[in-house]
Amino acid sequence: MKALLCETHGPAESLVIRELPDPKPGPGEVVITVKAAALNFFDTLIIQNRYQTKPPLPFSPAGECAGIISAIGRDVEGWRIGERVAAWLGHGGAREKVAVSARAIVRVPDTLDDTQAAGLFVTYGTAMHGLIQRAGLKAGETLAILGAGGGAGLAAVEIGALLGGHVIACASSPEKLALAREHGAQEEIDYSVEDVKAGLRRLTENRGVDVLYDTVGGDLAEPALRAMAWEGRYLVVGFAGGAIPKIPLNLLLLRSCDLRGVFWGEFVAREPAAHRRNMERLLEWAAAGRISAHVHATFPLERAAEAFAMIGDRKAQGKIVLTP
Structure with a gap:
């Protein structure tokens, strides 16, 4: 099988494609023939050894995938060869076949495209966990x-x-805000031209925000926190802005608000039943068209560097997906 590999830590241009033996399913595992492997911002970090997860070299990037079960290991029940499934792997999806625990897979509805199904875990799964379990x-x-x-x-x-x-x-x-409106946003702030705190205060008539979902961090965090409502919940999701902010704790006291971490990967490990319920609900919503599962672009493995650059340059408006 063909696999995209990180053999030495570095930029995406250092990734290579190798031929590897097909994986064999161990006890409790299935092998998925991968049709789509979705990339996330953390993939740009993990290949540079700048992420908290540090898989041993060599490894394939892409933590989530969708495809077809092509082999079933011992002690696996309730699954059959040929079923369409999606899975959260952590890393390893950017290859033609991957072995994964049967406990990690969920069925993909017939009406849902593989590229959409592959990209639901990290972004939508995190949003579900953050907004339901945490906020x-x-x-x-x-x-x-x-x-x-x-x-x-x-x-x-x-x-x-x-x-x-x-x-x-x-x-x-304005382009990113227009896309957000198409996907359900009712109001907007362009923080390249307006202060976040002032904008949120203006739109809430000075009451403040009940829940804030922060994927950026950096210089936006403190002014956003200053715009929280009484007993609001500020969700720390990621740091796409680069810098990890240092928060003055007196701001929590003054608004009696909470600062809550959203560590989706650990939630998956600690509460697998709740995670599965979230994912089954998401797949149903996506199949029914209630969420777009928007895919910005797809690339073959040979053009992985372009895919990584689109994420690193923040040009992606939705998911970037590799198609082995």
Whole structure:
């Protein structure tokens, strides 16, 4: 089989394609013939050894995939060869075949495209976990999303709107804000021309935001936190802006608000049943067209460097997917 490999840490241009033996399923495992492997921002870091997960070399990037079961190992029940499935791997998806625990796979509805199914885990799964398990978002509450035009932000826009939130999209360009509006945002802030704190105060009539979903961090975090409502919940999701902010704790006291981490990968490991319920719900929503599962672009493995560059340069408006 063909595999995209990181053999030495470095930029995406250093990734190579190799021929490897087909994997064999171990006990409790299935082999998936991969039709689509979705990339995320953390993939740009993991190949440079700058991410908290550090797989041994060589490894394939892409933590989520979709395809067809092509082999079944011992002690696997309830699955058959030929079924369409999607899986969260952590890494290893950018190859033609991958062995994975049967506990990690979910069925893909017939009406859902592989490229869409592959990209639901990290962005939409994180949004579901963040807004449901961590924030407890209620219908009618105000939800602001930093980085609303990227893959993670767009997922939160859609999930927040489906859960009944009043969604304020915050992004760095009119084009990204227009995309967020198409996906359910009701109001918007272009933080390249307007201060985040002032904008959120203006749109909430100085009341503040009930839930803030922050995929960016950096210089936006503190002004956004200063715009929280009484007993608001600020969700720390990621740091696409690069810098990890240092937060003055007195801001939490003054608004009696919470700062809550959203560590989706650990949630998957600690609460697999809740994770599976989230994913089954997401796949149903995607198949019914209630969420777009928007794919910005697809690339063959041979053009992986272009795919990584699109993410690294923040040009992606939705998911970037490799198609082995």
